[in-house]
Amino acid sequence: MTENLRTPASGAPAAAPAEAPADTSTPEHPSAPVAAKVEHLRVHHGDTVSDPYEWLRDKTNPQVIAHLEAENAYTEAMTGHLAGVTEAVFTEIKTRTQETDLSVPVRHGAWWYYTRTVEGQQYAIHARIAVSDSPERPELVADGAPAHEQILLDGNAEAEGESFLAFGAFEISQDGMTLAYSVDTSGDERFTVRVKDLATGEVTEPGITGVGYGLAWSADASHLFYTRVDDAWRPFQVWRHALTEGGGQDALVFQEDDERFWMGLDTSRDESHVLIGLGTKNTTEYRLLPTADPLGEFRVVAPREEGVEYAVELAGDTLWIVHNKHHRDSELARAPLGANSSQEWSTVIPGQDGQRIVGVDAFESHLAVALRSEGLTQVRVLPLEATSETGVGEGYQVPVDEVVYSIDSGNNPSYSTRTLQVVIESLVTPRSVYDLDLASGELTLLKRQPVLGGYDPDDYVQHRLWATAADGTRVPISLVVRKDVVADGTAPGLLYGYGSYEISIDPYFSVPRLSYLDRGVVYAIAHVRGGGEMGRGWYEDGRMEHKKNTFTDFIACAEELVSSGWVAPDRLAAEGGSAGGLLMGAVLNLAPETFRVVHAAVPFVDALTTILDPSLPLTVGEWEEWGNPLEDPEVYAYMRTYAPYENIRSVDYPAILATTGLNDTRVFYVEPAKWVARLRETVTSDPVSRPILLKTEMVAGHGGKTGRYDAWRETAFEIAFVVDQLGAARG
Numbered sequence: 236m237t238e239n240l241r242t243p244a245s246g247a248p249a250a251a252p253a254e255a256p257a258d259t260s261t262p263e264h265p266s267a268p269v270a271a272k273v274e275h276l277r278v279h280h281g282d283t284v285s286d287p288y289e290w291l292r293d294k295t296n297p298q299v300i301a302h303l304e305a306e307n308a309y310t311e312a313m314t315g316h317l318a319g320v321t322e323a324v325f326t327e328i329k330t331r332t333q334e335t336d337l338s339v340p341v342r343h344g345a346w347w348y349y350t351r352t353v354e355g356q357q358y359a360i361h362a363r364i365a366v367s368d369s370p371e372r373p374e375l376v377a378d379g380a381p382a383h384e385q386i387l388l389d390g391n392a393e394a395e396g397e398s399f400l401a402f403g404a405f406e407i408s409q410d411g412m413t414l415a416y417s418v419d420t421s422g423d424e425r426f427t428v429r430v431k432d433l434a435t436g437e438v439t440e441p442g443i444t445g446v447g448y449g450l451a452w453s454a455d456a457s458h459l460f461y462t463r464v465d466d467a468w469r470p471f472q473v474w475r476h477a478l479t480e481g482g483g484q485d486a487l488v489f490q491e492d493d494e495r496f497w498m499g500l501d502t503s504r505d506e507s508h509v510l511i512g513l514g515t516k517n518t519t520e521y522r523l524l525p526t527a528d529p530l531g532e533f534r535v536v537a538p539r540e541e542g543v544e545y546a547v548e549l550a551g552d553t554l555w556i557v558h559n560k561h562h563r564d565s566e567l568a569r570a571p572l573g574a575n576s577s578q579e580w581s582t583v584i585p586g587q588d589g590q591r592i593v594g595v596d597a598f599e600s601h602l603a604v605a606l607r608s609e610g611l612t613q614v615r616v617l618p619l620e621a622t623s624e625t626g627v628g629e630g631y632q633v634p635v636d637e638v639v640y641s642i643d644s645g646n647n648p649s650y651s652t653r654t655l656q657v658v659i660e661s662l663v664t665p666r667s668v669y670d671l672d673l674a675s676g677e678l679t680l681l682k683r684q685p686v687l688g689g690y691d692p693d694d695y696v697q698h699r700l701w702a703t704a705a706d707g708t709r710v711p712i713s714l715v716v717r718k719d720v721v722a723d724g725t726a727p728g729l730l731y732g733y734g735s736y737e738i739s740i741d742p743y744f745s746v747p748r749l750s751y752l753d754r755g756v757v758y759a760i761a762h763v764r765g766g767g768e769m770g771r772g773w774y775e776d777g778r779m780e781h782k783k784n785t786f787t788d789f790i791a792c793a794e795e796l797v798s799s800g801w802v803a804p805d806r807l808a809a810e811g812g813s814a815g816g817l818l819m820g821a822v823l824n825l826a827p828e829t830f831r832v833v834h835a836a837v838p839f840v841d842a843l844t845t846i847l848d849p850s851l852p853l854t855v856g857e858w859e860e861w862g863n864p865l866e867d868p869e870v871y872a873y874m875r876t877y878a879p880y881e882n883i884r885s886v887d888y889p890a891i892l893a894t895t896g897l898n899d900t901r902v903f904y905v906e907p908a909k910w911v912a913r914l915r916e917t918v919t920s921d922p923v924s925r926p927i928l929l930k931t932e933m934v935a936g937h938g939g940k941t942g943r944y945d946a947w948r949e950t951a952f953e954i955a956f957v958v959d960q961l962g963a964a965r966g
Contacts, residue, residue, distance in 0.1 A: 264923050265312050268305040270912040271298075279847065280868040284881070286844070288909040294897060303897070303908065306929040310892075313926050317955040320964045324750045325951035329944075331746050333685040337375040339668045340364070341656065343648040344411060347372065351379050357942030358390025361405065372681075387414055387433065394942070398934040399898075401941050403448045407433075408456035409506050409526070413478075415450050415459050422898035422936025424448075424468065428461060430478070441476060443485070449500030451509040453529035460488070460509055460529075462500050468852040468900045470498040473511055475529060489522065489533055494855040502526065503549040504597065505650040510547065513539070516736075516778075516859035521547045536570075537577040545577075550597035550619075550650070553626070555583075557595055562586020563771040567595060567604060569626055583625045591770040596644050599651045601673045602627060603644050610699075610711040610768045612642050612741055614657060616673060631676050637661045639699050639713045641741040660684075660744045662697040662715035662758075686746060694718060695752060697742070700759075702788070702795035708776075710788045711768065712795065713742045714759040717752050727961035728757035728802030730793055734765035734785035735814035736860065737774035747950050754963040756808075757801050761792035763818070779862050780870075783877055786821040793822075793829050805831060808957050809889075812836030813902055813937070816893075820879025820910065823888060827918075832890040832925075832960035834953055837899055837937055841906040843871070843878040852900055880910050887920040890960045891927045892953065896935035904931055928956075 272287035291299055314321075334354035340347040346363040353360070364373050368383035375381075387407070394400040403417035403426035412433050417426035428443035428450070447462040447470035457479050462470040473489040476482075491498055491513055499512035511522040511533060520539040524531055536547055536554065544565075545558035554570045560577060564587070568580035584592065584604070591607040599619075606613040617630035635642050638661075645656035645668055655671040657678070665684035671677070700712040720726050729751060733740050740760050751758050762768040765777025765785040777785040793809070796802040809830045811819045816838020823833060839845070839853070847865050849855050862870030875881060891914065893907040911929040918927070932939055932949075940946050958964045 265309060267309055267915055267922060267927070268302060269915075270302055270908075277844065277847070279864070280871050282871070282875070286909075288912045289844075289905075291908045291912070292903065292905040294904070300933075303904070303929075303931045303933070306908070306911070307931060307933075310928040310930045313928060314952070314956060317952070317959055317964070320955040320959060321948075321951045324747075324954045325948050327688075327750045327753075328747050328947045328951060331686050331688045331690065331749065333687060335375075335379040336685070337373070337379060337381070339646075339656070339681045340373050341646045341648060342366065342372075346411060348648070349373065351375075352943070353379050353391075356391045357944055358394055358400065360386060360390065361388040362386045385433070388416060388431070393418060399936075399941060401936070401938070403446065404450040406450040406452060406502070408452045409454055410456055413452075413456050415452065417446055417448075417450065417461075419936070422896055422932075422934065422938075423900050424936060425464060428459075428476075430459070441478070443474075443476060447498070447500075451500055451502045452526065453509075454506070454526040457482075458529040460500060462498055467494070467850060467854070469494065469856065470500075471496075473498070473500060473533075494849070495859065496520075497856055504648065505549055505551065508549055509533075510549075512546075514544070515856065517542050517544065519544045519546070521545070523547075523549075535575055537575065537580075540577070543577070546594060548595050548597040550599070550602075553597075555595050555597045555602060556580055557592050559586075559771070563775075564588070564590060565592040565771070567592055581625075583627055589770070591767070596647060596655075597650075598647070598655070598673070600653070601655070602630075603647075603655055605643060607739070607767070607770060610762055611640065612739075614642050614644060616655070616671070616676065618673075633657060633671060633676070633678070635659055637664065637697075639697055639742040640664070641743055656681075660742075662713060662742045662744065663692045663695045665690075665692075665744045684744065686749075690749070700795060700799065700801075702761075702791040704764075704784070704791045705787045706784070708764070708784075708788070710764070710792055711762040712759050712792050713762065714757065714796075714801065715748075715752065716757045716801070717755065720755055720757065722800035724797075724800045725803050725806075726755055726757050726801065727806040727808070727958075727963045728759065728796055729808040729810060729957065729961075730759050730761055730789070730796060731810050731815075732761040732763055732789045732792075732818050733811060733813075733815040734761075734763040734777055734789070734818055736765075737767035737771070739767045741768070747947070747954065750951075750954050751958065754958055754965060756958065756961065756963055757796070759792070759796060759801075761789050763788035763792070778860055780873060782861065782873075783821075785818060786825055786877065789818055789822050790826050790829060793826075806961050806963075808832045808834070808961055810834040810836070810957070812838070814839050816840060816902070816907075817842055817879060821877050821882075823891070824877075824879060824882040824884060827884070827886060827888045830889040832892075832957050834892045834894070834957060835907065836894050836953075837896065837902045837939075838879075838893055838907050838910070839902045840879040840893075840910040843874045843881060845903075845906070846874065847871075851903070853902065880906070880913060883913055883917045885917055885919055888914065888918040888925065888927070889920075890925040890956075892930065892956050893928065894930045894932075894939070894949075894953065896932045896937060896939060898935060899937045901937040925960075 273290040275289040277284040337351045340349040350359045373381040401419045414431040426446040451460040463472040495515040513520045521536040522533040524533045548555040566586040567584040570579045593605040596603040602617045604615045614633040617627040640661040645658040660666040667683040670679045697715045702710045816835040819835040820840040864871035895904045
């Protein structure tokens, strides 16, 4: 029998605990806030858990807000001595960034599209130039605004008067005359749609609110498709809005009632169809509707089969499909445009061990297939050949000459193209955008992310290390360091990890990371199980009943950094966010002595409480990631052994910084708030030398602040906290 006994979250908290600690604070070292305790019992499968901080869940309660503000004040007081370091790091990020900049313009139809930034402005400007006005690709000019520019959307103007701004979708009609976009001004990821007439500049709000990500136009721009989210923030409906005068009420055209399935909405690259993508962690289904027939019915490409995942790419009269029906690392198949069953799929690239087929981009003359092998990304180009049995020629792999790197297809909106935009970067090479001649394979560098202030990639070196996990599995580590740092066991280091949802943390270039490296910090990424770096099996071995492999892999990577001499045993930091925050909480409980400081961003640390509540966004759809503890006592017992909030030990812990957003709908702020309260009352470490801090953005969501200068300053603060604890805070 499963039962959940809860006191009302809105109930007024009791007074401070009966045995409140004596106040020994000083102006330099104030006492931490002490959260009140309210009796709250959680009972499942015969297990009773006391959770006295659950009252913090109700953000409409003024006492909850007062507590979070007290936590913010405490964090500010405890880090006041870092103001100089924070400012130094912020200045480093700012001065290394080309603040007035232009993305590589991409041609689509009769226009060059791009975004640009202006020094002193928080948000990007989306713009375009007619090809007739600029036959050659536009270039950056002194003030950032090329001649003949038409501004489509100025994020700075949209942000006026708002404390928060994020965009959910940005879709231009096929005739290029109308823009539909969606905005979120609170951080809760419920968007409002706005429509802009690009000829007149007039912006209207057609009354479409509570929208998820994704918008799609009909071919004649008479109708706009959008998704709505349910009470658990799950996109579950597709609606059609008529823009023509007298078009009538919006119409519901599809609804997904299975709460495990999330929904995506898009338009095919050739703009011939609107796509609805439906998926759980194990199963997918796609539905198509011709953009020329907006009043028609969506048809199913292949009915959902439990355990079968597939993705669809349209190209003329062919469907290109990546699926795992016959091999867990997927294969590439093709089918006629009108196919409505997986029986019509014919294999193009069969699945094979050691090679994960991630996806495919289809163009008029070629395919670009995204692959993974040995923990690294690849792009393979295949020419389309009508006379070939498989429909494709032999092709080639796009070469990358680095030890660790990332490569992927960039911004390629045009179906009819002879070139492919490819993006390559590494831990030392800034993001580099190339034009790839699809026929010859020749790469032409269009732009490399500028890094000002004399950055020289030769001053740094990157390595691929391998740790050995507890069960003998070899776990890859990507590492970067200044070349003058030697592996003598004295350097400070930071280990980053994630390890969930088959998301891969591939090597990437970061300007803020230079502020670590130039202070002598060794920076490493642990590619732990639960991610997708080494293929589908890597993910499967780090989820459900194998979830603890994610945590022990990370600890093995930490131990490898120390045993190989790269990092001093008492100078190692750890960092992770969201599900990576769960990783942080779990490894803290397993091996707190391994780390000197931990930054847990929007951390999923009260995992069991969340996964037991089907009304929350991270629940029903997540049961295929973690298991269903509500119905299965074995899953409950297993999660109970690793859920961070429930396994804190009375020993010394590292210094901890937990950061969150009040309006986060993916990982509620209450998780780190409760976690910090329980950490403080349990651990034995010195609260002055190893403080436990909570910082809440009071108007933000899962991604934190969105203005670039605001985001840089937050990043600078986090870096300052970590390097101070590592003894590497020289300004």
